[in-house]
Amino acid sequence: MNLAAPDTGAAGAPLPRGERPGPSGLPRLLPSAGERLVDLGAHLDRFGPLPPLARLRVRRDHHPLIGMVERAGLTGRGGGGFPTARKLAAVAAQRGAAVVVVNAVEAEPVSAKDKTLCGLVPHLVLDGASAAAEAVGARRIVVVAHPTVVTTLRDAVRGRAGRDLDDVPIEVVTAADHFVAGEESAVVNWIEHGSSVPTSSPRRPFEEGVERRPTLINNAETLAHVALIARYGEDWFRSLGTDAEPGTILVTARGAVTRPGVYEAALGTAISDVVRAAGGPVGTPSAFLVGGYFGTWIEAAVAHAPFSREGLGPHGASVGAGLLLAMPSSCCGVVETARLVRYLAGQSAGQCGPCVFGLRAISDELVRVARREASPESLSKLRRWLGEVEGRGACAHPDGVVRLVRSALTVFGDEIERHMSGGCGARHPEQSALGLPSVRSL
Numbered sequence: 001m002n003l004a005a006p007d008t009g010a011a012g013a014p015l016p017r018g019e020r021p022g023p024s025g026l027p028r029l030l031p032s033a034g035e036r037l038v039d040l041g042a043h044l045d046r047f048g049p050l051p052p053l054a055r056l057r058v059r060r061d062h063h064p065l066i067g068m069v070e071r072a073g074l075t076g077r078g079g080g081g082f083p084t085a086r087k088l089a090a091v092a093a094q095r096g097a098a099v100v101v102v103n104a105v106e107a108e109p110v111s112a113k114d115k116t117l118c119g120l121v122p123h124l125v126l127d128g129a130s131a132a133a134e135a136v137g138a139r140r141i142v143v144v145a146h147p148t149v150v151t152t153l154r155d156a157v158r159g160r161a162g163r164d165l166d167d168v169p170i171e172v173v174t175a176a177d178h179f180v181a182g183e184e185s186a187v188v189n190w191i192e193h194g195s196s197v198p199t200s201s202p203r204r205p206f207e208e209g210v211e212r213r214p215t216l217i218n219n220a221e222t223l224a225h226v227a228l229i230a231r232y233g234e235d236w237f238r239s240l241g242t243d244a245e246p247g248t249i250l251v252t253a254r255g256a257v258t259r260p261g262v263y264e265a266a267l268g269t270a271i272s273d274v275v276r277a278a279g280g281p282v283g284t285p286s287a288f289l290v291g292g293y294f295g296t297w298i299e300a301a302v303a304h305a306p307f308s309r310e311g312l313g314p315h316g317a318s319v320g321a322g323l324l325l326a327m328p329s330s331c332c333g334v335v336e337t338a339r340l341v342r343y344l345a346g347q348s349a350g351q352c353g354p355c356v357f358g359l360r361a362i363s364d365e366l367v368r369v370a371r372r373e374a375s376p377e378s379l380s381k382l383r384r385w386l387g388e389v390e391g392r393g394a395c396a397h398p399d400g401v402v403r404l405v406r407s408a409l410t411v412f413g414d415e416i417e418r419h420m421s422g423g424c425g426a427r428h429p430e431q432s433a434l435g436l437p438s439v440r441s442l
């Protein structure tokens with residue numbers, strides 16, 4: 001957890017590849033507890049500049065940083081969990097100058113990890129973008145950032161000017177503020193055309209993205225890890241986490257925890273230990289939503305499960321974007337899920353029929369269940385519609401909702417039975433107990 005102060009290691013003259021001693025514990029990414037914005041001076045004191053390796057101009061598909069990231073086993077921290085080295089290599093293998101896009105959109109309303117990272121340690125994110133730009137042969141870096149951290153990032157970029165820290169110019173763009181704005185094709189569309197809806201172009205961004213150039217799109221946290229791997233090497237990165245999933249992850253802990261916030265944990269840390277780092281549970285959570293709004297409900301009884309893809313897989317879940325919501329036992333999972341699905345149905349970009357009409361139908365039926373107005377066919381209709389919507393969108397938005405609802409039907413099976421028979425006695429407050437977006441009361 002992020003309670004230990006980092007051992008900052010030696011700053012100053014850069015050491016050869018991977019030989020700079022790295023911090024031995026946690027946190028790696030976040031500043032120590034209570035520390036505020038880490039400005040450029042403090043950043044350089046703590047981490048030193050990027051090593052020469054990260055600024056090498058070599059045949060880009062042979063750039064040593066890509067090999068280091070591959071051996072480190074870093075995977076994307078934005079939700080997809082894709083191997084970062086494969087993304088880097090795919091862009092580096094294309095012809096022509098590339099573009100690097102830092103995805104700091106963080107459109108999930110209760111997720112805060114990218115905003116925290118960009119707001120507190122913006123130079124670590126920018127270092128990662130710079131290093132990645134060298135590795136893939138980019139000539140432009142665009143940071144697409146949540147509105148709350150744009151000023152901090154722009155100030156950070158200005159502060160680096162004339163300091164010989166970046167070989168590739170960096171610009172910061174304010175992200176659109178809606179749920180699907182962080183989807184990769186939507187980010188490209190936003191930079192190019194000012195429209196933040198996903199597109200279904202058969203050409204993927206790594207082949208043809210911004211300016212029709214090969215485009216690397218990485219989450220802000222992923223790039224911050226790249227900046228540390230470039231300094232300290234793959235063995236250091238793998239010294240925390242599991243063999244299959246090395247490194248640390250930022251977790252946004254919400255709901256029934258004493259100190260909601262962003263915590264850094266080694267991958268594979270038990271959910272219950274993450275909750276403990278967040279001050280412990282408030283009461284006895286009745287379930288956890290893991291991964292994000294597109295995530296999966298899991299039963300409270302599996303709080304011992306490791307927070308990792310491998311640990312959550314047997315429960316049908318994944319770490320996703322690092323969200324961990326603890327459901328207060330006084331609240332009703334059916335009502336909270338209905339609220340969440342109504343919000344998500346309203347966030348459809350309005351392009352694909354199954355997404356627009358299917359999610360609305362699913363949401364309306366779930367609301368009927370939550371209000372105890374369901375018909376005997378409600379559950380079979382819901383299950384049928386979930387199957388009809390799955391895989392039918394131009395982006396993963398409908399699939400995320402399908403996953404969420406299916407997990408709710410399993411984990412909250414008893415509550416659903418009570419709703420179907422009119423007997424649920426849980427508190428249904430006007431505001432979501434989980435801090436879910438305010439939607440019209442159910």
Ligand code: SF4
Nearest residue numbers: 349351352355393395
């Ligand atoms: S699936 Fe939904 S959110 Fe995605 S592009 Fe289609 S309409 Fe938009």
